[in-house]
Amino acid sequence: xxxxxxxxxxxxxxxxxxxxxxxxxxxxxEENILFDGISKIIKNNENKIIKNGTYTTIIQQRCGKRRLExxxxxxxxxxx
Numbered sequence: 001x002x003x004x005x006x007x008x009x010x011x012x013x014x015x016x017x018x019x020x021x022x023x024x025x026x027x028x029x030e031e032n033i034l035f036d037g038i039s040k041i042i043k044n045n046e047n048k049i050i051k052n053g054t055y056t057t058i059i060q061q062r063c064g065k066r067r068l069e070x071x072x073x074x075x076x077x078x079x080x
Contacts, residue, residue: 014062
């Protein structure tokens, strides 16, 4: 699965995160690909994802609570 590193706006970032997590839930990708993909997306697009220490409203609304819990755990485990 090919993952873009840089995204134009918050909606595209949310779609990418959703797509990646959904593929993991459907057993289409392995855990290490999920970890690497989310880590790359967060590192290179942090200003579009997190503002003032919390997820932006668009990211929260588009991704939802369950997906953001997964993103949180990956961020904490990788020290991003």
